[in-house]
Amino acid sequence: MxxxxxxxxxxxxxxxxxxxxxxxxxxxxxxxxxxxxxxxxxxxxxxxxxxxxxxxxxxxxxxxxxxxxxxxxxxxxxxxxxxxxxxxxxxxxxxxxxxxxxxxxxxxxxxxxxxxxxxxxxxxxxxxxxxxxxxxxxxxxxxxxxxxxxxxxxxxxxxxxxxxxxxxxxxxxxxxxxxxxxxxxxxxxxxxxxxxxxxxxxxxxxxxxxxxxxxxxxxxxxxxxxxxxxxxxxxxQPHPTITPTDHLAEASEFTQEKPYVIGGKPFTEQYILIEHLQDALQEANRQTDVKAGLGSTVVLQSLQRGEIDCYVDYSGTLWANEMQRSDNVSSAEMLIDIATNLKESSGVLALGPLGFSNDYVFAMRKEQAEQLGIKSLEDLATHSGNLTAACEIEFWSRPEWKNVQSEYGLQFGNTKSMDATLMYGALQRGDADVIVGYRTDGRLASDEIVELTDPRFVLPPYDAVLLVSPRLAKDRAATERLRKMVNTISTEQMRNSNGMVDIKKKSVVEAANSLDASTK
Structure with missing residues (x-):
């Protein structure tokens, strides 16, 4: 060590x-x-x-x-x-x-x-x-x-x-x-x-x-x-200086009253995206600060109140938690409705999707899934009473879980709440039979883990969406720099960056630098 x-x-x-x-x-x-x-x-x-x-x-x-x-x-x-x-x-x-x-x-x-x-x-x-x-x-x-x-x-x-x-x-x-x-x-x-x-x-x-x-x-x-x-x-402590380049002349003339605060949720992907956003704003010669580790509800409320200025959220989360919607619509329609709702209700601007989707994924050990003949959530329902499921505590109280539970009739014999970092170890040790992870999690790519399909499309899409506060939205140069990030990150790129931290034990900064390089 x-x-x-x-x-x-x-x-x-x-x-x-x-x-x-x-x-x-x-x-x-x-x-x-x-x-x-x-x-x-x-x-x-x-x-x-x-x-x-x-x-x-x-x-x-x-x-x-x-x-x-x-x-x-x-x-x-x-x-x-x-x-x-x-x-x-x-x-x-x-x-x-x-x-x-x-x-x-x-x-x-x-x-x-x-x-x-x-x-x-x-x-x-x-x-x-x-x-x-x-x-x-x-x-x-x-x-x-x-x-x-x-x-x-x-x-x-x-x-x-x-x-x-x-x-x-x-x-x-x-x-x-x-x-x-x-x-x-x-x-x-x-x-x-x-x-x-x-x-x-x-x-x-x-x-x-x-x-x-x-x-x-x-x-x-x-x-x-x-x-x-x-x-x-x-x-x-030495303080790095940011030297504006010629093509950022407009940005350098902007007078920033206080740093833009970048928010984020408490998991690897969000830490990487915070660094990614920070690099983009600093390229526009903007001072930044960070508030990481905020819960799904807290981070959006912080943006709406102006306590943070930008962060990346997920369409399915906003659809279910903020808009209280449970109907299944296309990804495009969902993004349009979310952008309209946020703008009208709080002035929050949705700049657009980053390009990857971080859907919730039910997963099992491949060997156990093959033994029980489980390939989908429908198959899982017939065996769930004898299985232990583990995921982050937030999921068990989310409307997505209630919808999945109602649609498929899932009734696990035991449920556990644990950090996402720990649940993969629990799955490998047999302390959990089923976990609920994220599609861009690098650990899901393991040959020993199999993802279960959602044939009834109960779980909504979770397209990563870049949101900015009304204050930041007024800063044209900074907003345009952030807008260049729209549709630049694929699900595979995000999964690889997450895997650098979670599997290869690289630092968040190294993963963010790798992501920056792959998207330019």
Whole structure:
């Protein structure tokens, strides 16, 4: 694993570190600070009021039991937006319980004799709190902040699916593209940040115990240094410059207010297409940013709200999810109706199909399919009760699955949800008998896997469609450059590019460069 090629790919991953570490530190530090500002006053209030304590701590406990991804999803739907804000609010909520509990515990453990002495010398309740109670309770309170920081730094990696930049970008992208380098970088730096922050807060805890200003200043200084470290990394990182060529004179004269944000979904093909789009926009001398790993519904809503500016979606997904259509029409008619609907409803411009179709495909091990005589979904229906099916969790809740299930009468004995990267291994090991993959997935080309036909054409076509926001649509030069990508990528070309990453273990950039070369 740790061969020369592995280490050669590390510098490329580190090139993303300033932005991803900066996003992670911003989310963690500001959410912990907000948690402190909420929890300590609330803990002081509840420490002398048992009824209020029971209610508040119960609510905090309930919030803490909600899984991280579920809480993020709740925030996205509650705020009707993606990005930093829903992730930040979720992290603030996660930080409250340990700080709140320790504040209450710290206030309750203050020696009553100290309080009597404070009253005896004439201190009012606010003076007593500031001079006596809080200093005595501070070691316990800071211990709660240490616990909260460990939770928040770890949970911040989950911000990736809602479009907030963090070290989770490394981990999710590494998992989706089977890239151990990205996984390692993400894990090392997220764990290192958690340990470093815990150590610095530990120093602050010791400062409160020893009443040491030197320890306190050293710990605070260390935290400031950590907070500023992404800026230092950004400053020393070389920045490539884009030199406009003569034929892009019109593009170079355009004043771009802010970078165009390229969105994408969480699988290999989308990461490659993001790089492909980024190269095209940079050829037009446009600055770009990336929000990858967004769900099907979230990514379209982000485009409609102007949070991203372009991405590649699939006609079948838009037909079923956005337009709530289940009727079977031709690919051309579907594309026309989709383009019309998006333009009229939100101003989103569909530039056209890229040329390949990434349909859903039911597949089995060839040996097992031949033994059972299964060649189509009709054949599969007669055996489905004894088989285990696996696919990404999204498919089981999509209308396409409901239509297939209703039309063919599929009732699997067991269904599993797993990442697309893992389900091919599950199929080979026999942990799954049927998988639902994508037509352009390079792993489907294996001689050991057979695709099952859809004789009733229940599954709609999934032509890749390039969508742009109203803001980007007004940029003629950039839009025309993107339009040149229409009908340039065949299904075979896309499958080969995906196979470079998923099978040959090449980087996403190498696959995107290969795709660029094959389409010019």
């Amino acid at each position: 740790f061969d020369a090629d592995f280490w050669a790919r590390v510098p490329y991953q580190l090139s993303f570190l300033p932005d991803r570490l900066g996003g992670h530190i911003f989310l963690a530090f500001t959410s912990i600070l907000a948690g402190v500002l909420i929890s300590i006053p609330l803990g002081i209030f509840c420490a002398r009021r048992p009824k209020a304590e029971r209610v508040v701590v119960t609510i905090a406990n309930i919030i803490q039991t909600i899984p991280g991804m579920a809480l993020l999803a709740i925030m996205v739907f509650a705020l009707n937006r993606t990005g930093v804000l829903p992730a930040w609010i979720a992290l603030v909520l996660y930080s409250i319980l340990p700080i709140l509990r320790n504040t209450i515990a710290g206030m309750k453990t203050v020696d009553p004799g100290c309080i009597e002495a404070a009253n005896g010398i004439g201190l009012n309740k606010w003076q007593r709190l500031r001079i006596v109670e809080l200093p005595l309770a501070s070691p316990t309170i800071i211990a709660g902040i240490r616990t909260a920081s460990a939770w928040v730094v770890g949970a911040a990696t989950l911000a990736y699916p809602v479009g907030a930049t963090s070290l989770g970008d490394y981990i999710f992208a590494g998992l989706q593209t089977t890239n151990p380098v990205a996984l390692l970088v993400g894990c090392v730096f997220s764990a290192g940040l958690a340990l470093l922050l815990d150590m610095l807060l530990g120093g602050l805890e010791r400062a409160s115990q020893r009443r040491s200003k030197a320890w306190a200043l050293g710990s605070i200084g260390g935290m400031v240094a950590v907070a500023l470290s992404p800026l230092l990394l950004k400053a020393v």
